[in-house]
Amino acid sequence: MDLKQQIDKARMPRHIAIIMDGNGRWAKKQGLARVFGHKRGVETVHNITVAATELGIEYLTLYTFSTENWNRPKEEIDALMNLLVDTIVKETPTLMDNNVRLLTIGDLNRLPEAARRKFMACVEQTAGNTGLSMVIALSYSARWEIINAMQTAVRRAQAGELRAEDVNEQLVSSLMTTANMPDPDLLIRTSGELRISNFLLWQLAYSELYFTECLWPDFTPEELYKAILDYQNRERRFGKTSEQVVGRYGTEPGRWKN
Numbered sequence: 001m002d003l004k005q006q007i008d009k010a011r012m013p014r015h016i017a018i019i020m021d022g023n024g025r026w027a028k029k030q031g032l033a034r035v036f037g038h039k040r041g042v043e044t045v046h047n048i049t050v051a052a053t054e055l056g057i058e059y060l061t062l063y064t065f066s067t068e069n070w071n072r073p074k075e076e077i078d079a080l081m082n083l084l085v086d087t088i089v090k091e092t093p094t095l096m097d098n099n100v101r102l103l104t105i106g107d108l109n110r111l112p113e114a115a116r117r118k119f120m121a122c123v124e125q126t127a128g129n130t131g132l133s134m135v136i137a138l139s140y141s142a143r144w145e146i147i148n149a150m151q152t153a154v155r156r157a158q159a160g161e162l163r164a165e166d167v168n169e170q171l172v173s174s175l176m177t178t179a180n181m182p183d184p185d186l187l188i189r190t191s192g193e194l195r196i197s198n199f200l201l202w203q204l205a206y207s208e209l210y211f212t213e214c215l216w217p218d219f220t221p222e223e224l225y226k227a228i229l230d231y232q233n234r235e236r237r238f239g240k241t242s243e244q245v246v247g248r249y250g251t252e253p254g255r256w257k258n
Contacts (some may be wrong), residue, residue: 016061
């Protein structure tokens with residue numbers, strides 16, 4: 001039985017987030033410029049999006065460009081922006097054909113105006129699709145997001161619309177850029193790095209973390225299946241005991257249901 005057939009469709013993660021790491025190192029191994037790694041990484045995004053759609057994943061969030069990435073050489077940033085926009089425009093008909101909705105989180109005001117305009121046009125064009133939601137984290141960092149949420153809360157308080165006792169988890173979540181999405185069930189990071197890198201710090205509180213040595217350009221659908229199978233063999237307790245989980249879900253330890 002191949003890996004895909006081993007996946008239990010009744011226990012799928014609703015939301016998978018991926019830190020796509022290793023494009024530059026992949027290119028270096030091939031003796032190529034970094035931009036070629038990014039181009040190969042775009043192909044991987046296409047393949048993983050198709051695989052996620054076939055599996056019935058509801059949300060796929062891809063860490064595409066962080067606020068810290070603005071510190072990279074201008075030549076690389078320009079190449080990345082051109083590649084990103086050209087790819088999104090090119091792939092939009094495919095997204096439409098496959099009922100994929102394109103969303104974005106991040107500080108898009110920092111993008112070049114032409115790139116931002118083209119990108120948002122694609123977001124608007126796919127807004128009515130009801131299948132997989134592909135979320136592009138672009139010019140994003142979790143600390144930026146949390147600061148932005150705090151500023152919004154302070155402004156509401158100053159306007160008399162918010163009291164200290166109103167602040168709870170639900171309120172904070174509603175101020176995040178992911179307010180209308182479920183928190184990620186599974187975070188995948190490629191390239192062997194073992195850190196979160198300022199990504200979805202609030203939302204990942206109870207996510208399962210999966211790290212792989214595989215560089216992003218080499219991350220195939222089979223690698224995605226491995227991550228999902230690993231996820232399905234974990235016990236998600238959310239602070240409860242194994243016995244409580246078994247009692248609630250009627251499953252054996254290490255097996256659970258959404």
